[in-house]
Amino acid sequence: MSYSYLCTDLQTYFNLQTKQCVSCDMKWIKPGYEFVPNCGYEDNGGRRDSHTQKCADNYWNDGKSGKCQMCSACPTGVPTVRQCNATVDTCCGLGENCDPPRVDNQMEIRLVIIVLLACVMVGALTYFIYKRKNKSCQGLIADGNGKVASLSQRDGQESKAVLIPQASAAPLRMVLDDLDVLEELIILLDPEGHGVKCTRHLASYCNFPSTWINYTYSMRDSKSPLKTLLEGVTTKYPEWTVGDLARLLGEMGRTDAIVVLAKLRPSVHTV
Template sequence: TMSYSYLCTDLQTYFNLQTKQCVSCDMKWIKPGYEFVPNCGYADDGGRRDSRTQKCADNYWNDGKSGKCQMCSACPTGVGLRTVRQCNATVDTCCEPCVYCCVSLFIPGLVIIVLLACVMVGALTYFIYKRKNKSCQGRPIKGALSVLFMSILFLTQGRLFPQVSAAPLRMVLDDLDVLEELIIILDPEGHGVKCTRHLASYCNFPSTWINYTYSMRDSKSPLKTLLEGVTTKYPEWTVGDLARLLGEMGRTDAIVVLAKLRPSVHTV
């Protein structure tokens, strides 16, 4: 493998002239679908020999959390699995059934177990507070039941059709009803939950861009602006990619809204 440094054998490091040490490439330069070039493009004399990053090669992917692209996985054969989403530059292959990479699919047995666990926890919480904390006037009970309700709602409704999960992100912009619901729950700031501002950060948009977008919210929704920006910046992103980020943000309510998207003859 080509190297720009004689002093730094780790290709994800470069020689820093000030500290006289090999230091790691700065992850702030990495965006989904890219990886660092050898030694971040720097020679030992401090001169730049190449750009800091390069696109992932064919059959490799990177979600922006690593400095190096990973080889795409292949679904095992002969065990009843099928490919739900093909690997692209930003996400790995997803096989059915799949719990981690696809928000759309759940193993039926797992759903039953989790639902039963939620019901048991909710019931236990109810009786504990009813007997030992009557002065709270039902507020803890309502909070526990609210969590229980959201958990059941997500498990029973927060599932994307496989065709929807693999569809281009543009599908969200084209469905005005779903888009409007997402705008209502994601654009507002505060309330102790992550919003469009955080989603933009997850998508590697700079804070200056985010602040400007929110300053113009009276004329255009920050979420709509963000989704338009993402479809331009990352044209290979899918609805499933958005669902994955919303899951990382803890916004299962937004995933439930996404699950209202329905495949059509135009869905690819």
């Protein structure tokens, strides 16, 4: 197929200014492509097609020619070192004369390596930050008047915290039902900071996976992690009591939270 009646060489086109057939400009060629007939121009200067097209199957062009060439076939008994593709010909024999990989392929490999290294570094940094953050929780509590006090200031009061038998034996669900006690526990246990353990650690004590814990904390703007945890525990361990929760809080060193639990006063029908 030809787009020109005046230029029989398909790698030329009719130039209206010089009134001659001129060669297609090689700047339009890139590896794996060849010129379309007459560079896509008609004799009146109109364009019928783009300048180039991809090499057909079993043809190649390294960008140094205006036309793709048919792939070579290795002679019988001679091994094929490299298969022909759109940008390089077949390489036969021992491979000493094979062309090196294209630069853009090398760049692609380098980019993949860089991206993988970056992902590893980001993952390691994220893990380090998480471990650092997971080691501590906020060490401040609020007294009955809403004033903030350190745990050390409350040690004497906390050591006297004792659950009445009815509260200790009450179903854990009772904590969720008593909104005042629940709110105090949320204020004590949800914040993360330095020095003491918090809801994150309590969830770990209850055998919840770290992925679940992280997700719960990511949603803390809409729902308390402690409340979510207690709901999960009552579903996962329906037999648990308030005493079981108090025992875990004691193992965590959160006697301030046990003080709050001691405020529970179940009715005779609760247990």
